[in-house]
Amino acid sequence: MKCIGDGEGSATFGWVGAHVYFSRFAGRLSVELGGAHVADLQCAIEGSAALRYFSDSSALTSYDLLARSGFIRLLLAHRKKFAELVFLNWTGNLAASSKLLIAAVGEPIVVLGDRDDFERRLFLAAPRAVEMANEARALPVPANGSPALGR
Numbered sequence: 001m002k003c004i005g006d007g008e009g010s011a012t013f014g015w016v017g018a019h020v021y022f023s024r025f026a027g028r029l030s031v032e033l034g035g036a037h038v039a040d041l042q043c044a045i046e047g048s049a050a051l052r053y054f055s056d057s058s059a060l061t062s063y064d065l066l067a068r069s070g071f072i073r074l075l076l077a078h079r080k081k082f083a084e085l086v087f088l089n090w091t092g093n094l095a096a097s098s099k100l101l102i103a104a105v106g107e108p109i110v111v112l113g114d115r116d117d118f119e120r121r122l123f124l125a126a127p128r129a130v131e132m133a134n135e136a137r138a139l140p141v142p143a144n145g146s147p148a149l150g151r
Contacts, residue, residue, distance in 0.1 A: 001136040002040065006030050009060075011037050012136045015044065017126025019083070020052045024133055025090075026059035034067025038074050045078045052084040054122050054129070058115060060090035075105060084125070085109040088118040 001014040009027030016022040112118045122129045
């Protein structure tokens with residue numbers, strides 16, 4: 001797992017199980033944080049026949065549109081590599097931007113507003129995922145954006 005920050009936000013992401021990739025965003029998602037996540041996910045996609053992607057954005061307060069569009073472009077370009085896409089929504093309900101994402105991507109995407117449901121699905125996919133993400137988040141996040149943890 002990698003944990004990076006830029007003073008306004010943080011991102012934790014990486015493999016948490018066999019073919020299971022996890023990301024968690026907090027604060028403001030800048031172009032730099034989003035770009036680092038997309039670059040890492042691109043490498044994961046290239047090295048895997050298929051993957052299950054789980055993203056917790058419940059602690060997100062805002063995001064740069066370029067950061068979001070970079071992720072969506074990657075997702076659409078490699079849609080067939082994603083066996084499952086599960087998002088914990090940052091607004092707690094289905095926002096207009098989430099509805100657009102669902103329409104663009106289609107199945108197999110799930111956008112949730114309930115943390116317990118999200119963590120149950122994640123646990124079934126990768127039993128140590130929540131523990132690994134919490135361990136990564138507990139480490140100090142450098143303000144320069146360099147990874148604090150890279151396992």
